[in-house]
Amino acid sequence: MTGRALSLVVFDVDGTLVDSQGDIVAAMAAAFDTVALPAPPRAEVLGIVGLSLDVAMTVLAPMLGAGDHARMVQGYKAAYMDLRATTGVAQSSPLYSGALEALEALRARDDVLLGVATGKSRRGLEKLVEGHRLQGVFQTLQCADFHPSKPHPSMLLAALAETGVTADRAVMVGDTSFDMDMAQASGVSGVGVGWGYHDRSRLTGARRVIDGFEDLPDALDEIWGLPA
CATH class of the missing domain: 3.40.50.1000 (HAD superfamily/HAD-like)
Structure with missing residues (x-):
């Protein structure tokens, strides 16, 4: 000792x-697709990394309501899991x-x-x-x-x-x-x-x-x- x-x-x-920035940016694009909006620029998306997803969505899409934010969170999670399953953790x-x-x-x-x-x-x-x-x-x-x-x-x-x-x-x-x-x-x-x-x-x-x-x-x- x-x-x-x-x-x-x-x-x-x-x-x-x-x-994990590639998957984060791609998953966020999918999240914004769920509410028919274009995703923010890459720098803005990476700027919220570290926040919990529910908070991140309110920062990136303050004009939307709680229901849309919840859909975005689910869209992000589904896309992220798909990307990870496709490429594997070590690569993604x-x-x-x-x-x-x-x-x-x-x-x-x-x-x-x-x-x-x-x-x-x-x-x-x-x-x-x-x-x-x-x-x-x-x-x-x-x-x-x-x-x-x-x-x-x-x-x-x-x-x-x-x-x-x-x-x-x-x-x-x-x-x-x-x-x-x-x-x-x-x-x-x-x-x-x-x-x-x-x-x-x-x-x-x-x-x-x-x-x-x-x-x-x-x-x-x-x-x-x-x-x-």
Whole structure:
């Protein structure tokens, strides 16, 4: 044992661990087809990644009512599942370079627990974990089925409660301002990633912004005050 306090690293999924933007954009186009409207530009669609689908639809189509938003959510889910079934998880949502190695290195540490906080549904998250053979990697899985949308702190507060880790020993790794705002709201340090769906200029709430997974260990040690 290291004698260090137990720590927690919670990862966002889309735009952080996996690059699913192709399927997200295509599924959103299908969602807008259900209400006979053209989909917004790609940048606008990627800008809502991380929000729960019900909230995302109200942002992208504020002129519509709750019934249309509900139809869009169902249309999106059906299209996304079809795309994933056609191409397979590994191809439709490939892991970013270095992601698997970073997870394996952190998992090997006896003072670190891993978790996920995502706007995905539980079903979608489980399919992704299964598709990338990540079963047993994460000690806590928080998703949209059981929590308000990011940036509400509910997901991270639940992760802390489930693992018994204190907020000062926890880090949220994500690519969006929603992730960083959620981290701040829960008293957790945020590490932004520069390769995701929000421009790094929006990650103002992050303690650090990294450009590759190889930079994550140093960022964690700096936040936790560990020697290099």
